[in-house]
Every structure is written in C-alpha cells, then in structure tokens.
Amino acid sequence: MGACAAPPGLQDEAGTKSETAAVSLPCGLPILHFRRITALLVAAGEPVFRDRPHATDVRLDNYIEVMPASAVPRSWTPEQATSLAPDSASLKAAQGLASARKWTSLGHDDRFVWGLAQGSGKDPYQSQIDLDEPAFKCSCPSRKFPCKHGLGLLLLHASQPVPEAARPAWVEEWAAKRAERVAKAEAKAAQPAEAPDPAAQARRREKRQANMAAGLAFLDGWLRDLARQGFASLQGATYAFWDEAARRLVDAQAPGLARRLKLLSSLTGSAASEEQLLAGLGRLHLLVSAAQRREALTPEWQEEIDAQLGWTSDQDELRTRTGEQAVWFTAAQTSSEESGVITRTTYLFAENRPPALVLEFSHASQALASTLALGRSCSGELVRFPGVRAERALFKGPSSDAERPALRCLDSCAELLAAHAEQLAANPWRDELPTLVRLTPAFDSSGWRLQDATGALLPLARDFAARWELLACSGGHPVALCGLWNGFHFRPLSLLTAEGAASFSP
Amino acid sequence: MPSFQQTVLLGTERMSAPPTAPHPALAPAWELLDWTSDRERALLEGLALVGGTRTAAQLSAQGPALPAGATAESAAEAPAAAAALLPQLLSGDFRPLLGEWLALCGSRGLILPPLALPRVLAAATRTEKEALAAVLGERGRWLLRQNPDWHNLLAADSAPPDNAWEEGSPAERLAWLRARRRSAPEAARLAVQKGWASESADFREELLALFAENLGLADEPFLVTCLGDRRKGARQGAQRLLATLDGSALATRLRERAARLVSYQKGFLSKKLELEPPAAFDPAWKADALEEKAPAGLGEKAFWAQQILSCAPFQDLRARTQLDTETLCNLASKGEWGELLLHSWFLSLDLFPDAELAADLLRRVLAGSLKPPHGLQRHAVVERLLPLCPVAERWRLVLDHGEEGLLAWQCLHLLGEAPEKGQPARLLALLAPALRQGTVPGGAPQAVLAARHLPLGLREEAARRVHRDEGLTRTADCFLRALDLRATLHASFNVSKGPLHP
Numbered sequence A: 001m002g003a004c005a006a007p008p009g010l011q012d013e014a015g016t017k018s019e020t021a022a023v024s025l026p027c028g029l030p031i032l033h034f035r036r037i038t039a040l041l042v043a044a045g046e047p048v049f050r051d052r053p054h055a056t057d058v059r060l061d062n063y064i065e066v067m068p069a070s071a072v073p074r075s076w077t078p079e080q081a082t083s084l085a086p087d088s089a090s091l092k093a094a095q096g097l098a099s100a101r102k103w104t105s106l107g108h109d110d111r112f113v114w115g116l117a118q119g120s121g122k123d124p125y126q127s128q129i130d131l132d133e134p135a136f137k138c139s140c141p142s143r144k145f146p147c148k149h150g151l152g153l154l155l156l157h158a159s160q161p162v163p164e165a166a167r168p169a170w171v172e173e174w175a176a177k178r179a180e181r182v183a184k185a186e187a188k189a190a191q192p193a194e195a196p197d198p199a200a201q202a203r204r205r206e207k208r209q210a211n212m213a214a215g216l217a218f219l220d221g222w223l224r225d226l227a228r229q230g231f232a233s234l235q236g237a238t239y240a241f242w243d244e245a246a247r248r249l250v251d252a253q254a255p256g257l258a259r260r261l262k263l264l265s266s267l268t269g270s271a272a273s274e275e276q277l278l279a280g281l282g283r284l285h286l287l288v289s290a291a292q293r294r295e296a297l298t299p300e301w302q303e304e305i306d307a308q309l310g311w312t313s314d315q316d317e318l319r320t321r322t323g324e325q326a327v328w329f330t331a332a333q334t335s336s337e338e339s340g341v342i343t344r345t346t347y348l349f350a351e352n353r354p355p356a357l358v359l360e361f362s363h364a365s366q367a368l369a370s371t372l373a374l375g376r377s378c379s380g381e382l383v384r385f386p387g388v389r390a391e392r393a394l395f396k397g398p399s400s401d402a403e404r405p406a407l408r409c410l411d412s413c414a415e416l417l418a419a420h421a422e423q424l425a426a427n428p429w430r431d432e433l434p435t436l437v438r439l440t441p442a443f444d445s446s447g448w449r450l451q452d453a454t455g456a457l458l459p460l461a462r463d464f465a466a467r468w469e470l471l472a473c474s475g476g477h478p479v480a481l482c483g484l485w486n487g488f489h490f491r492p493l494s495l496l497t498a499e500g501a502a503s504f505s506p
Numbered sequence B: 001m002p003s004f005q006q007t008v009l010l011g012t013e014r015m016s017a018p019p020t021a022p023h024p025a026l027a028p029a030w031e032l033l034d035w036t037s038d039r040e041r042a043l044l045e046g047l048a049l050v051g052g053t054r055t056a057a058q059l060s061a062q063g064p065a066l067p068a069g070a071t072a073e074s075a076a077e078a079p080a081a082a083a084a085l086l087p088q089l090l091s092g093d094f095r096p097l098l099g100e101w102l103a104l105c106g107s108r109g110l111i112l113p114p115l116a117l118p119r120v121l122a123a124a125t126r127t128e129k130e131a132l133a134a135v136l137g138e139r140g141r142w143l144l145r146q147n148p149d150w151h152n153l154l155a156a157d158s159a160p161p162d163n164a165w166e167e168g169s170p171a172e173r174l175a176w177l178r179a180r181r182r183s184a185p186e187a188a189r190l191a192v193q194k195g196w197a198s199e200s201a202d203f204r205e206e207l208l209a210l211f212a213e214n215l216g217l218a219d220e221p222f223l224v225t226c227l228g229d230r231r232k233g234a235r236q237g238a239q240r241l242l243a244t245l246d247g248s249a250l251a252t253r254l255r256e257r258a259a260r261l262v263s264y265q266k267g268f269l270s271k272k273l274e275l276e277p278p279a280a281f282d283p284a285w286k287a288d289a290l291e292e293k294a295p296a297g298l299g300e301k302a303f304w305a306q307q308i309l310s311c312a313p314f315q316d317l318r319a320r321t322q323l324d325t326e327t328l329c330n331l332a333s334k335g336e337w338g339e340l341l342l343h344s345w346f347l348s349l350d351l352f353p354d355a356e357l358a359a360d361l362l363r364r365v366l367a368g369s370l371k372p373p374h375g376l377q378r379h380a381v382v383e384r385l386l387p388l389c390p391v392a393e394r395w396r397l398v399l400d401h402g403e404e405g406l407l408a409w410q411c412l413h414l415l416g417e418a419p420e421k422g423q424p425a426r427l428l429a430l431l432a433p434a435l436r437q438g439t440v441p442g443g444a445p446q447a448v449l450a451a452r453h454l455p456l457g458l459r460e461e462a463a464r465r466v467h468r469d470e471g472l473t474r475t476a477d478c479f480l481r482a483l484d485l486r487a488t489l490h491a492s493f494n495v496s497k498g499p500l501h502p
Helices: A079-081 A088-097 A148-159 A168-192 A197-228 A231-236 A238-249 A254-266 A271-291 A298-311 A315-320 A414-428 A466-475 B002-010 B022-032 B037-054 B084-091 B091-105 B114-123 B128-133 B137-146 B148-155 B168-184 B185-198 B201-211 B217-226 B232-243 B249-262 B300-310 B314-321 B327-334 B336-348 B357-368 B380-388 B389-399 B403-415 B423-437 B443-452 B456-466 B473-493
Strands: A066-067 A103-108 A112-117 A126-132 A135-138 A323-339 A341-351 A356-365 A376-384 A395-402 A407-409 A433-444 A447-451 A457-459 A479-485 A492-495 A501-503 B262-266 B271-275
Touching: A066 B456, A088 A135, A088 A148, A088 B473, A103 B262, A112 A148, A112 B262, A112 B314, A126 A148, A126 A168, A135 A148, A135 A457, A148 B389, A168 B423, A197 A231, A197 A238, A197 A271, A197 B037, A197 B403, A231 A271, A238 A254, A254 A271, A271 A298, A271 B037, A271 B137, A271 B300, A315 A395, A323 A479, A323 A492, A323 A501, A356 A376, A356 A395, A356 A447, A376 A479, A395 B137, A414 A433, A414 A457, A414 B037, A433 A492, A447 B456, A447 B473, A466 A479, A466 B114, A466 B137, A479 B232, A479 B336, A492 B168, B002 B037, B022 B271, B084 B091, B084 B114, B084 B185, B091 B114, B091 B128, B091 B473, B114 B262, B128 B357, B137 B148, B185 B201, B201 B232, B217 B232, B217 B249, B232 B249, B249 B262, B249 B300, B249 B314, B262 B314, B271 B336, B271 B423, B327 B357, B336 B357, B357 B380, B357 B389, B380 B403, B389 B403, B403 B423, B403 B443, B423 B443, B423 B473, B456 B473
Parallel strands: none
Antiparallel strands: A066 A407, A103 A112, A112 A126, A126 A135, A323 A341, A323 A376, A341 A356, A376 A395, A433 A447, A433 A479, A447 A457, A479 A492, A492 A501, B262 B271
C-alpha cells in the first residue's frame, strides 16, 4: 500500500493555478474542481450544494469531429443478430439453421421476416420476426427467447437477405395482434394508474430507511475501523472479509453500497490497483457522509444519493416525463451476469448531448431483444433517471431507424482528462466517463496505452483482452473507439466503424 | 510530521501527529480536516481528497514516439457475411474449414478484416500459412512485425540473420542452415564442418537431415567422414544421403551389391527372380554404415540383404530386367525370399520415391497378400505409401478398398481433389454407413473433414444417406452442418462453386 504519495499530475506549473470558490459536496467536504490539470475549490463548509462557477469551462461536447453522419441501413448485421443469442448453445444451433436449405416459404417485407423450419414434429415451425423491435415469434416449444429458429432466421436474413414476398396469413395475424397490443398499451398508458395505498407505501419506505440507516452506520464503522487499524491491513484481507460486509449491506436494503464494496474487493491483491482501491474507499466514505446528512441536501442531491444507495425509481412515472428527443447512436453494449440475472448496459450518444446509459435486465436463459442494437441509430425520446449529472436513462418507445448523428470523438488525452475532471467535480460518484475517442493504441515493456498526436498517453485497462484486435484495427493510426475512462485506465468497449460499431468480444 | 502515506498505511492508532498535506495544492482543503476530535473521519476525508485529486487531476504521461503505422490497403476486405463465419471456424468442430475460408478469400483477391486478424493468426497452423499469407494484406503484415510469435509463424522459411549460426538457438541454427543450403550449399557445409566435432549427437543427426537440400558431389567427402560417426543415426543419415547422391562411390557400391544379390532368370517356360543373401558380413561394409547385428525377429542374412536392397533404387532392377513393376512384384512374391524383397523395396521408397512401386505394394497390403514390413502397422503403411501414389491412383485404391477397415476415413486428408466425376459420390457412399451409425473413427472432427472433401452438389444426397428414423447421430449432424456451413461460406464470397471442387 503506497498509493497516497502526492498525485503525480499535480504540478505547480504555469497555467495550473488554484482556484477557489464556495462550493462543497453534499458530504460537507470541499469539492475538487479540476480545470485542465487541477484547481482546488475549497468550501467554506456550506452544507448545501450550490451551482459551480466554472461549470462551463470544460464542456463535455468539446469534441473533434471525426465521424460524419452516415446512413445506417435498416438491415441487421450478423454481429447484431449474434448479440441477441441467449446462450452459446442457442447461437451454435442457430448458426446451423442460418442456411436457406433449412427453411421453406422464406420471405420478408419492410418490417417482418418469416419462414418455416422443419423440426422434429410433423408440421414445420412458423418462425417470424418483427424487425422494428425486434420481436420474435415461433411455434416451436423452446422456452428460450429468441429460440434457435428465430435467431437462425435473423442470422440468415443478416447474411443473405431472404426474398421479398407478401406476408402469409400467419404473419399477418401476428402483425395485427401486435398492432392491437400497442394500441391497448397506449390506451392503458393514457389512463391514470391506480394509486397504491399511500399509507402502506410510507410504512414500507420508513422501514427501509431505518434499515438503510443501520447499514450506513455499519459501513461508517467498518471504514473507521480500517482507518484506525491502517489500510495496510487490507493486504491480507480474505474474500470473506469483503463478502460479509457486502452481505450486511444487502440485508440493510442498500444494494448500491454493497455493489460498490464488491467492486472494490476486486481491486485487492494487486499493487497496481492500490491507488484505485484507496480512491474508491475515499469515495465510499463521501457517500456514507452524504447519506447520513441527506435531509440537509437539495432535492437533486437527495435523488442522487438515493440512487447511489439503491433506491429504485418509478419507471412508469419516468415515462410520463418529457425527455430528450434526439437520434441516439448505440456506440457500445456490455453484458454482465450476477445470480442468474443478465444486465445489459447500452451506451448511447447523440449530437451535442451528454452520453446516456440504458440498463436492461433479463433472466440468464433469455436474451434481451431490443431496438438498441450495437451500431444502430434510433430516433427516440430518452428520459434520464433523477440525480446529479445523471447518465442512466430510459429509452421511451416507439423509435424508428435514423441516420447516424454526426458524433464527435475526443482526439486529445488532455481533453478527455478535462472532461472527466469536470464530471467528477460535478458528481464524485460519476467516476467512469463514457466517451468517444480517436487515439492510437501502442505498447512497450511498460504496458499498453492509447496515445494522441502530442505523445500524451492513457494506460489501457490491464484486463482488456482484445489488445491485439485493437492494434490490428488501428494499424498504428488513430482509431475511433467508444470506451470508459476511470481516471486510471481506459477500457475500450467497441470500435466505431463506417457502418456503425463492432464489439471486441468474439 | 508523518506523511499522509504513512498514516494511511499504519492507521490512526499509531499516528503520532497529524500528517502533512501530500501536495501544496491540497493545503487549503487539508486545513479543514479535524485531526483532533475525529481522527478516523479526517483520515477518510483525506483519502477522499487525495483519491479524488489523483483520479481527476493527473497530467497525462508522455509516451515514446509511435512506430510507423501500416500502409494503406490496396485489396478489399472479405465481405462482412464471410467474416461473420470466422468465429465458428476458429474453434470447435468446424476448425478444419478455416483453410477453405482462407483459400476462398485469397482466390478472390480479398483480405482478412483487421478485427479478425489476431484470432486467425493465433489459430493458424503451419499447413495453413501459405493461404494465410495471401490474405494478410498490409495491415496483417504490419501486425506480424509487432508480435514475434506471429512473425515466426510466417517467417520460418525466410533467411535468419547471419549471426544465427554462431549465436542462435538450436532452432535458429537449423533455420539458418536450411536457408543457406538453399542459397549457398558450399558455405553452409563449410560452416557445419568447422564445428562438427563439438556438436551434440542429436544435433548432428538433425544437421545431416538438412543436407538433402542441394545435395552435390562436393558434399561427398564430408559425408563419407560422417559414415564413421559415433552416433548410429548420424552414420545412417550420411549413408542415406550418399546412397541418393548420383555418382558417389557409396551409391555405386550399394547398387552393385544390390544387383549381385538379386538375379533374374528367364527360362523357356518360366521367369524367376531370385535373392541370394550374403553368406557373411563383409568387414568392409562397416565403413559404409551397414549394421552387422540384426534386430530381434529378423535373421542376420535377411537383415544384411534388406539394408543393401533398401539403399538401391527399384528403378535399377526394372531397367536391368526390362520388366514392369507388377511383373517384378509378382515374381518376387513367388520366390523363397519374396516377402524380404518386397519389404526391402518398400523401405527403398523412402530414398527413391516410385509411384508405380508404391501403388503396387499398397494394393498388395490392402488386399492382404503382403504383410506390412517388420514393426509397421497397416495404417502406417497406408500413410507412407498413399501420398507417393498419383491422385487418380489414390482415389482408385480408396474406392476399391475403402470399406475394409474404414480406409476411406483414414485416408481423407491424403486424397486430394477427385479426378473423375462420380468418385465423390462413391466416396460418400463409403463414408455414409459410419456416419449413420455414429461409428466414425475420429468423431466429429473427422466428419467435418469428410464434408470438406465432398462437393457441395452432394448435400442433398448426403442428407439422404445419413438419415436415420430415430434421428441423426452427432457425427452425422456435424457432417451435414459442415456441408451447410461450407455452402454459406461459398455464398458469402458470392460464388456458386469453390475452387477446390470445380
């Protein structure tokens, strides 16, 4: 543990003068506002967050244009189709079905693709896809979604478009049902929802608040114990040490805190991650402090703290809000699985808007079939979750395919650092910056990096596996990427191409 | 005053005094920390300040100058639909089809998409390197130079640096010698001769094997000295080289001895091919690296005769007797020493490849009229002889004898392209029973290899032949899926028929 020496970038050089302002974070600690390199803003101990005076000094949309707008074809690419597979077995089976020989009565029109697949039964399975969503329907008995027939049909259509034809009756029937369902949903949305019992709701909330308060007190004590004993003691910490604390927080109905703690536990055991671990523990302390004095904060910060602790937002209510109408480009998608639940994170970018994250959840055996497929651009309305500088958002349907917006990529490391610093100054828990960059990957004995034209570099995440793929795509020249910068490492998520985007995972 | 770093490590319990701010820029904030009444809180807030500063306020470091990038491509990338098939071909059952992907891509003058390059380079084997080299493009060649592992994959045949012989690893020294034997055989031999005595016995054997390249009479004096090497393998290596070197004294001696051992008698009604084994081991033979002691199971005289005969070309006998291969083999098989003669000729094929002789001997082995030579299994005989036969003969042999011992399955990789229409369909008929019953030797990978060797026009018939009412076996399913995948692969390159089966 040797990570608390002077921050290496803090140099007293020309152009790095400190700035002061009466600004503090909700925890009461002075806010760090970073302009280009750094300027420390010292608060006078004001308990309430106030507007920052230099918020516009560094703009998130301060990009250099590298990706002109281009038409994105409506058709699905094989990669996009592959990304919908619920598991590798389904994908393998679907790949076997992605051959015209396996199908009869194949056809498609501007919205639907359909075909008959001979299965083990007497009658062939009727498989059909609504490409708009996409939505799948198949008469096979599989419980997987999409089933191998649906996925195989989409893969086939993506690689060699099936012939254009008039919809058969069974497709027409489904199309009519879908239209009916949409109409019903719209009608239902128009009706005022039945209000839940406010008294019972208040009781439940009160009980959870009490649980969370106990959880916060526990975590505060846990952190203080660490501070008392010294952080060198973390070197020998076992899995149980972290897991037990995380479970206490889950019991206290504070899943946000538990998740942060689990993420920190993954940083132990490596000298290279110590700085990150200690910075993360500091940030966790800020969160505990802020939550313990929640009532003194502005509504905006209260909502932010609630989200950080793990309170969920009422998505139905969010849908009623007016959002940001724009053309949203799906620049990257990641999936993670925990306890049988798959979380898919979609990174959306639009012209002159901060990036947005859409989280979707599904059971491990079922894929998420969503409009937001990697590399596609959709015109639609997006509502951000409550909070300060919120990234998480909800994509309101319906949407339609659109030309890709004229997105801009940062081509200088200094600009990226400035944008990240500005984001952290606005919200210390927004520690990962989703961004589009155009930099050159390189490596030597000290590791892999992304470098700009001035020679400035960003280290690449050590566990980023597709390093050679990245290098191959760049050919030693700047390459457009979507990725995350966390102040320590850049993690590429996808490669931006003329056609859209490509994932680095196989 | 202690540093903040010390305090973080040791904790507030062992804190003697409040730590100093780790950087002057943090000093104003540092003053607000309460190190007196709540030390733990002060430490945690200090951690937040330093961590936040480190996370957000660092200058980016400066990297070294970037290496030159790849030059622009002149060839187009393979279509996206074809590239999308690569993950299936790079792992699992369909791996044998990667070669076809590469060949198709190369035949259309296309190159691998950059994103696929690392996985293909990591997976490619030496047998695929030629096809791979054709589809690398500028980007691929640039990438090879960045990674020594990949560079070696394709550069093994290129000349290693000049100092590799003196300073390189054993593999690099062998690569150096291989390259030099090609470009400057004299200089290569002199370099070997210079340090010959100090080389290890194993390495001497490996070095001698490389002299087959550009072998000439100038090499004879050195090779003659090697006939007396301490290592048996090295002696025999030199003997084999000299035996194949036209005009060498040893080759002449061995041929004369072989001619003396085998006599052809042409009577009024019959012809005879007789072997007269040597009565005793001539001490002079030792200098020619002939061994005196026979291995277990073989008589001394037979062993001496076999050594001599296997070092002489069968062609000599054909020329001397004016008989064709089949007649000679038939005559030999009727004599007392028939099997010894045929086995000796079989061994001579290693030094003197002879398509006719290989086909005749293989036909006899497959028909059961000739036992495999001492210590060899039938499949090893097939592996050695079939590649020596012309492609048309290979197909004839496999189609005639394919049902026995699943020969067709064993020989798939040796068959090459079918010379006659109708032969692939006959091959399919031979392969189908094992697919239908799930008894394919080698399982799924072999089933995919079978699909690789059949024209796509046979897909329907293949599906019919392997069909089973109770459902397809796993190997049959794999076989049909491989055929389908090949069809998709060809379609993705926008061709109706692949170059492998025109």
